[in-house]
Amino acid sequence: MSGQTVIITGGYGALGRVVSEAFAAAGDRVVRVDFASAPPDTIVGGIDLSGVDLLDQQAVDNAISQVVDRFGGIDVLVNIAGGFIWETLEQGSVAAWERMFSMNVKSLATITKSALPYLKQSSAGRIVNIGAGAALQAAAGMGAYAASKSGVHRLTEALAAELADSNVTVNAVLPSIIDTPANRADMPGADTSQWVKPQAIADVILFLASPAARSISGALIPVTRGQAH
Template sequence: MGERTIIVTGGFGALGRVVAHAFAAQGDHVVRVDFAPTAPDVMAGGVDMGGVDLTDAAAVDTLIGTITKQTGGIDVLVNIAGGFTWETVADGSPAAWHKMHAMNVITAVTITRAALPALKSAKAGRVINIGAGAALQAAAGMGAYAASKAGVHRFTEALAAELAGSAITVNAVLPSTIDTPANRADMPDADTSTWVTPRAIADVITYLASPAARAISGALIPVAHGSPD
């Protein structure tokens, strides 16, 4: 495939780091973007851009301008940045709904919109979003989170339709609970049999970014088969 430029938002997190390293292992040039100021690890040959508020359109325009100036273009955008909350409607606050919408939907929309000109100039642009299996039918306490991830699903479908006929594909992966140390600590008694590892999700994402997936666009792909790496 040759060296491509890959942007991974939420690139300093548990999933983002694994996805970034998976692309780097293929020989791609990876730019990790995150709200956190610094990464907890080092990625050889890549670039880290921390302290970025992806809900700030002006800041994101500057970010994309910097990336394209340094790399010459953008081939793949992986939107992992986001957040989670659990609270019931009765005991929660409308603020949680605003926060989840901003963290999960607006972050993806803002950077994707800014990156579209560069993606359109790429030989085969790719946008890959992180949805959620939990957004297909919301459980108690999951309203705000599920609604925001459902927004990611609709954003994915709409953008894919808008770009039909172009060389850009737009898809979303819908993981079940991701097997991370934080989730195991938060849910020590949970049944982890359907949890998916970051590596398994990264495998799906790198496939969707490959030429083999050129005919797939507008898909919401469940990633929920628990299996060891």
């Protein structure tokens, strides 16, 4: 699996850093793409593209061009960038729905569309998206978020069907609550024993990006168990 060029959006976040490190440890060239102005650390053997607005198609196209100019192609795209909001319809705003769609669906569509020609040139192109277990049945206050993540699920399925005759597979992982510092801060006192570790999600993503997963496409894979190892 070594030697692939892997793009990871939201690469500076808690999950993005762990996934990036996992690919780098496997010998891959990792490109972390993030809206933040500077990376929190460095990635061995890879590059960071900071300040990239995934809602700006021209900015995304420029980022993809930089990757191709540097590494000659793209083999794997992992779409982690996104956002979350808890807000009831009665007490919230319709703008929240637009915001969630932009952050979770449009941001994924722009970079996937831009990277697609290069992924199709790869002998084994892979797209892995981050969906959400919470989108399978939305709880109170989760409407806008769940609807947008359901959009990620449908885009995953539709793109897999579009690419059925190519070398590219498209899948999504659907985590339950991820054990991150931000989630612990937002939910103090919660039982975190069954929260999913970022490394566990990274393991599934690496599998989906591997030759062993060559026959899996269009899958929505729940990742819900809290075991640390």
